[in-house]
Amino acid sequence: LAFLCCTLGHIFSPWLKFKGGKGIAVAVGCLFVTFGVMGALLEIAVFAVVVAISRFVSAGSLAAAIVCPIFAAYYFLFQAFDPIAWVLCLVTALVVIWAHRGNIHRLATGTERRIGDKAKE
Structure with missing residues (x-):
């Protein structure tokens, strides 16, 4: 629940008129608590590999959001049976994907x- 709320609070920041924010950045920090070090590092690895191959940060963020419910299934459906935690991770991932529309x-x-493209003036 904290993972979902922290991520939502940064995607829909009241200080930014409920737009923008740094949902992915805070989600990474939350993953260390939610999945542990190994799970968080796997998420970061997915992000990094996609960014390295495509040079799109948004593609890396989307890839990490897509694999999040898969990793959550491992942790919350197979390791410790907590389907509510899995649903909350799924909802978080879907909101992140929606925010990247x-x-x-x-x-x-x-x-x-x-990455590396010059801004258009």
Whole structure:
């Protein structure tokens, strides 16, 4: 529940008029508590590999959000049976993916900026 609330609080920050925020950044910190060091490092590895291959930070963030419920299933359905915790991780991942809908559109249309691209003036 704390993972979900912290992530939502940063995606929908009241100080930014409920827009923007750093949901992925805080989610990484929450993953260390939710999944432990190994699970969090696996999530970071997924993010890093996708970013290294594609040079899209948004693609790395989306990939990490997609694998989060899969890792959560391992921890909360197979290790310690806690289906509510798995559902909360799933909801968090779906909200993160929904929050990236603009990035998804730009990725699909080829207009998303890659790491190293110069900003258009």
